[in-house]
Amino acid sequence: MEExxxxxxxxxxxDTDAQGVVHYAGYYRFFTDAAENxxxxxxxxxxxxxxxxxxxxxxxxxxxxxxxAKLGDExxxxxxxxxxxxxxxxxxxxxxxxxxxxxxxxxxxxSINKNEWHAVPMPQKVQEKIKALSSKRxxxxx
Amino acid sequence: MEExxxxxxxxxxxDTDAQGVVHYAGYYRFFTDAAENxxxxxxxxxxxxxxxxxxxxxxxxxxxxxxxAKLGDExxxxxxxxxxxxxxxxxxxxxxxxxxxxxxxxxxxxSINKNEWHAVPMPQKVQEKIKALSSKRxxxxx
Amino acid sequence: MEExxxxxxxxxxxDTDAQGVVHYAGYYRFFTDAAENxxxxxxxxxxxxxxxxxxxxxxxxxxxxxxxAKLGDExxxxxxxxxxxxxxxxxxxxxxxxxxxxxxxxxxxxSINKNEWHAVPMPQKVQEKIKALSSKRxxxxx
Amino acid sequence: MEExxxxxxxxxxxDTDAQGVVHYAGYYRFFTDAAENxxxxxxxxxxxxxxxxxxxxxxxxxxxxxxxAKLGDExxxxxxxxxxxxxxxxxxxxxxxxxxxxxxxxxxxxSINKNEWHAVPMPQKVQEKIKALSSKRxxxxx
Numbered sequence: 001m002e003e004x005x006x007x008x009x010x011x012x013x014x015d016t017d018a019q020g021v022v023h024y025a026g027y028y029r030f031f032t033d034a035a036e037n038x039x040x041x042x043x044x045x046x047x048x049x050x051x052x053x054x055x056x057x058x059x060x061x062x063x064x065x066x067x068x069a070k071l072g073d074e075x076x077x078x079x080x081x082x083x084x085x086x087x088x089x090x091x092x093x094x095x096x097x098x099x100x101x102x103x104x105x106x107x108x109x110x111s112i113n114k115n116e117w118h119a120v121p122m123p124q125k126v127q128e129k130i131k132a133l134s135s136k137r138x139x140x141x142x
Numbered sequence: 143m144e145e146x147x148x149x150x151x152x153x154x155x156x157d158t159d160a161q162g163v164v165h166y167a168g169y170y171r172f173f174t175d176a177a178e179n180x181x182x183x184x185x186x187x188x189x190x191x192x193x194x195x196x197x198x199x200x201x202x203x204x205x206x207x208x209x210x211a212k213l214g215d216e217x218x219x220x221x222x223x224x225x226x227x228x229x230x231x232x233x234x235x236x237x238x239x240x241x242x243x244x245x246x247x248x249x250x251x252x253s254i255n256k257n258e259w260h261a262v263p264m265p266q267k268v269q270e271k272i273k274a275l276s277s278k279r280x281x282x283x284x
Numbered sequence: 285m286e287e288x289x290x291x292x293x294x295x296x297x298x299d300t301d302a303q304g305v306v307h308y309a310g311y312y313r314f315f316t317d318a319a320e321n322x323x324x325x326x327x328x329x330x331x332x333x334x335x336x337x338x339x340x341x342x343x344x345x346x347x348x349x350x351x352x353a354k355l356g357d358e359x360x361x362x363x364x365x366x367x368x369x370x371x372x373x374x375x376x377x378x379x380x381x382x383x384x385x386x387x388x389x390x391x392x393x394x395s396i397n398k399n400e401w402h403a404v405p406m407p408q409k410v411q412e413k414i415k416a417l418s419s420k421r422x423x424x425x426x
Numbered sequence: 427m428e429e430x431x432x433x434x435x436x437x438x439x440x441d442t443d444a445q446g447v448v449h450y451a452g453y454y455r456f457f458t459d460a461a462e463n464x465x466x467x468x469x470x471x472x473x474x475x476x477x478x479x480x481x482x483x484x485x486x487x488x489x490x491x492x493x494x495a496k497l498g499d500e501x502x503x504x505x506x507x508x509x510x511x512x513x514x515x516x517x518x519x520x521x522x523x524x525x526x527x528x529x530x531x532x533x534x535x536x537s538i539n540k541n542e543w544h545a546v547p548m549p550q551k552v553q554e555k556i557k558a559l560s561s562k563r564x565x566x567x568x
Contacts, residue, residue: 013332014316014451016444018191018497019256023440024200024249025174028167032298040356048297049160049355058166062204068259071333071444072324107166114161117210155474156309156458158302160355165298174440182498190439191497213302213475214466302475303540308484308533309458312451333444342450346488352543391450398445401494 003133005042007034009075021068027103028061031093034077035107038091043129048109050123056089056109063105073097083130086121087111145275147184149176151217163210169245170203173235176219177249180233185271190251192265198231198251205247215239225272228263229253287417289326291318293359305352311387312345315377318361319391322375327413332393334407340373340393347389357381367414370405371395429559431468433460435501447494453529454487457519460503461533464517469555474535476549482515482535489531499523509556512547513537 009030017023039047048056069075076096084090088110095103111122121127151172159165181189190198211217218238226232230252237245253264263269293314301307323331332340353359360380368374372394379387395406405411435456443449465473474482495501502522510516514536521529537548547553 012313012316012320013443013445014313014449017439018442018444018446019197019199019439020444020446024203025167025170025440028170029296029298032167032296036296046356055161057161057210058207060204060206061166062202064202065200068199072330154455154458154462155301155303156307156455159297160300160302160304161297162302162304167298171438171440174438178438188498214472303481303483308487309451309454312454316451339445341445341494342491344488344490345450346486348486349484352483 004078004080005038007037007077007079009033009077011069011071011073011075013071015069016071019068021070024063024065027063027065027069027095027105028107030075030077030095030103031061031063031091031105031107034079034093035091038079038081042133043126045123045126045129049114050111050126053113053115054120054123055112055114056122057112058107058109060108061105063103065103067097067100067102069095069097069102075102081130081133083127084108086127087119089122089126089130146220146222147180149179149219149221151175151219153211153213153215153217155213157211158213161210163212166205166207169205169207169211169237169247170249172217172219172237172245173203173205173233173247173249176221176235177233180221180223184275185268187265187268187271191256192253192268195255195257196262196265197254197256198264199254200249200251202250203247205245207245209239209242209244211237211239211244217244223272223275225269225276226250228269229261231264231268231272288362288364289322291321291361291363293317293361295353295355295357295359297355299353300355303352305354308347308349311347311349311353311379311389312391314359314361314379314387315345315347315375315389315391318363318377319375322363322365326417327410329407329410329413333398334395334410337397337399338404338407339396339398340406341396342391342393344392345389347387349387351381351384351386353379353381353386359386365414365417367411367418368392370411371403373406373410373414430504430506431464433463433503433505435459435503437495437497437499437501439497441495442497445494447496450489450491453489453491453495453521453531456501456503456521456529457487457489457517457531457533460505460519461517464505464507468559469552471549471552471555475540476537476552479539479541480546480549481538481540482548483538484533484535486534487531489529491529493523493526493528495521495523495528501528507556507559509553509560510534512553513545515548515552515556
């Protein structure tokens with residue numbers, strides 16, 4: 001099992017549309033905020049421009065909407081990182097409003113050499129930190 | 143098989159991000175434009191605020207990215223409508239740049255009574271028009 | 285003189301465009317965040333949907349750009365509220381990156397009755413709280 | 427006097443917010459669309475990434491809001507270019523909905539060398555084309 005990391009966010013007026021709730025594509029802002037916070041704060045890594053040669057580019061995004069988020073709602077955004085391969089990193093997200101699931105989805109990204117624009121292994125320290133996160137929870141309890 | 147309808151769009155500077163190409167969530171703008179154009183121009187229906195009582199709300203969105211779209215790229219956006227039930231409408235999308243597939247995905251939406259915020263059958267004329275579109279291609283060739 | 289209130293914000297990937305820096309219209313997100321934070325946290329008021337009858341609608345926005353903000357930049361956003369009349373509230377903003385001015389501008393908003401969509405005095409408590417803020421600094425030093 | 431060029435645009439669901447009308451910062455999308463259309467279609471020039479060395483960067487933006495635009499509104503966007511100097515180009519905009527003024531504003535941009543990030547004269551052909559546009563209307567009537 002992977003470690004889940006929790007961030008908070010807030011629905012802003014520009015996230016909403018004329019239906020009075022968050023626009024369906026607006027939830028990806030919350031995914032992006034959590035992804036950036038995770039990489040910056042937990043992995044201590046720039047993102048998605050990792051270093052002068054390496055970028056993460058998104059190859060897949062998906063969201064299911066269960067309960068509309070409204071202006072001012074305080075969001076709890078859970079992120080679960082999963083190292084698919086040395087080149088591919090997936091983030092699963094769940095967004096809660098007061099313990100009710102509002103939205104769940106994921107974003108999959110590939111590490112590329114930005115000059116060649118082809119897939120390369122992500123920096124070793126990123127891989128190791130993500131593995132370390134997972135293993136923290138995996139230690140057998142004695 | 144369902145009818146595919148084709149629209150054109152264009153990558154704007156605000157669709158792009160610091161990676162120099164369209165931001166992953168920006169492709170949903172092209173999906174939305176095509177959905178609105180389809181409902182407005184082909185079905186002659188307001189969208190997503192269908193009428194004074196009925197709205198379409200998105201319950202699922204998804205995109206896979208194959209080739210990054212760049213500033214100024216002319217897009218061919220193909221939309222394929224599919225009536226899942228009398229309450230649920232799915233649009234599948236493919237975005238092409240000069241015959242190369244850039245992005246494919248879908249958006250699923252439910253017809254709701256906006257006052258009660260629960261699912262209701264979509265207006266009869268919307269259902270019929272979508273069925274009519276599909277059947278156009280289904281006529282047996284002789 | 286009016287009180288200045290300071291908020292922090294951060295440049296996100298979706299704020300940037302293909303020029304590698306924040307898109308000119310993206311700075312209004314930082315203005316909006318500061319405006320919402322000010323109303324929510326300092327005035328303890330919902331915003332821009334003040335109450336069931338009253339909304340603030342923006343009638344003027346303006347920004348001058350001095351130094352481009354880049355992905356990940358930590359922003360210091362200064363907001364100075366000014367009560368123009370009992371119906372009109374202006375916010376002046378300055379955005380700093382490490383003590384260098386990046387952007388300055390303002391947003392002017394009118395209090396309206398949302399059903400009639402015409403200007404009305406903003407709620408008394410909003411007016412009073414803004415006046416109280418200003419007067420804090422105006423007390424003659426002795 | 428300068429030539430005015432007219433473009434059409436349309437209010438999309440993502441332009442609106444929970445007030446049911448276009449978000450104040452959303453009008454800058456219409457300004458940007460008109461600016462890009464003008465440069466692409468009228469001046470036959472890429473924009474805002476003019477060529478491999480030269481970019482236009484916005485140094486000032488401003489909008490006044492007179493009548494809220496609603497979902498589906500067809501917009502007439504008038505653009506008036508003004509060459510302030512060989513390095514500075516200003517666009518004035520007026521957005522009309524069925525002959526009623528909805529929004530007016532401007533955007534001022536400076537031509538820069540993107541590598542040095544300092545102001546340079548914009549390409550000669552851009553200057554000449556804008557001058558030519560203006561002079562078309564200046565020919566003395568006989």
